Amino acid sequence: GLPIWMMVGEADAGWVDATQSTAAALEAAGAQVTVDILNEQGHVLIVNQDELMAWIEGL
Numbered sequence: 034g035l036p037i038w039m040m041v042g043e044a045d046a047g048w049v050d051a052t053q054s055t056a057a058a059l060e061a062a063g064a065q066v067t068v069d070i071l072n073e074q075g076h077v078l079i080v081n082q083d084e085l086m087a088w089i090e091g092l
Contacts, residue, residue, distance in 0.1 A: 034063035038088055042074030 037059055041052040049070060056066045071078055 034065050036065045036067075036092060038067045038069070040069045040071055040078055040080065042076060042078055043070050043072055044075045048076070 037056075039052050039056055041048050043049065052068060052070075056068045059066050071080075
């Protein structure tokens with residue numbers, strides 16, 4: 034299945050549960066899902082660019 038990396042801020046009320054539900058549905062459809070809940074972040078995420086680019090380049 035397709036690799037999918039989902040990120041959500043732990044302080045983003047409502048979206049943490051929605052992200053986990055979506056991840057479960059995607060996994061049931063055969064996707065390879067990674068979910069990261071980012072500590073002390075809200076709706077606008079700050080992510081490590083090097084880590085993100087390494088993941089994209091590894092596809």
